Amino acid sequence: QKEVEQNSGPLSVPEGAIASLNCTYSDRGSQSFFWYRQYSGKSPELIMFIYSNGDKEDGRFTAQLNKASQYVSLLIRDSQPSDSATYLCASSWGNDYKLSFGAGTTVTVRA
Amino acid sequence: DGGITQSPKYLFRKEGQNVTLSCEQNLNHDAMYWYRQDPGQGLRLIYYSQIVNDFQKGDIAEGYSVSREKKESFPLTVTSAQKNPTAFYLCASRTLQGPYNEQFFGPGTRLTVL
Numbered sequence: 001q002k003e004v005e006q007n008s009g010p011l012s013v014p015e016g017a018i019a020s021l022n023c024t025y026s027d028r029g030s031q032s033f034f035w036y037r038q039y040s041g042k043s044p045e046l047i048m049f050i051y052s053n054g055d056k057e058d059g060r061f062t063a064q065l066n067k068a069s070q071y072v073s074l075l076i077r078d079s080q081p082s083d084s085a086t087y088l089c090a091s092s093w094g095n096d097y098k099l100s101f102g103a104g105t106t107v108t109v110r111a
Numbered sequence: 112d113g114g115i116t117q118s119p120k121y122l123f124r125k126e127g128q129n130v131t132l133s134c135e136q137n138l139n140h141d142a143m144y145w146y147r148q149d150p151g152q153g154l155r156l157i158y159y160s161q162i163v164n165d166f167q168k169g170d171i172a173e174g175y176s177v178s179r180e181k182k183e184s185f186p187l188t189v190t191s192a193q194k195n196p197t198a199f200y201l202c203a204s205r206t207l208q209g210p211y212n213e214q215f216f217g218p219g220t221r222l223t224v225l
Contacts, residue, residue, distance in 0.1 A: 004153070034213060034214075042218070042219075043201055043216040043217060043218050043219045044154070044201070044216050045216070046213045046215075049213060088153055088154070090154075096142075096159070096161060096167075097142075097205075097207075097212075098156060098159065098169075099144075099154075099156075099214060101146075101153035101154040101155075102153050103151065103152050103153045104151075104152075104153055
């Protein structure tokens, strides 16, 4: 099984601050990386994906990928209470593009 | 509305019973997946299928069975051989057009063993 590790959290940040989430992966053959948000009791929904080294920005979210270090991160700028959720990191690998998920990091944004 | 439906939302199983969880998608996706999520843990792959009448075991297939008779449907049976089936079960699907396409998730079924 391909390993994906996330900073364990929980992470508590004040409203308006930056939340920083980290993820490392074991398989150098991993091709693309996904960040899912999961509210309590709900199913995951995609926030961002990234497959090239560097940064990718989408609104208040920025994903960063460093393949040499096997490291993926997600920054949430101007955090809002609605960002309070568990964030799952996943890597895609193999010819059939299976996903391996980390255990998730729970973020709480304090108003 | 395109999407993935799972039923039932909640399911209770007695010891020794087999139960079947339904997953249907109208996204015309080729690939479908079943995951299990336990509290405080990520998703673990049970089974997946990329084509009708074919499926592959994931990391934790023991005690589970699936079928893929139609492109739209991928039901999961939790058998009595699964010793600890209480969990949140998620079905997902994706297109096979390249490695960068996301998996879309259904709303999930929460299974509890009585």
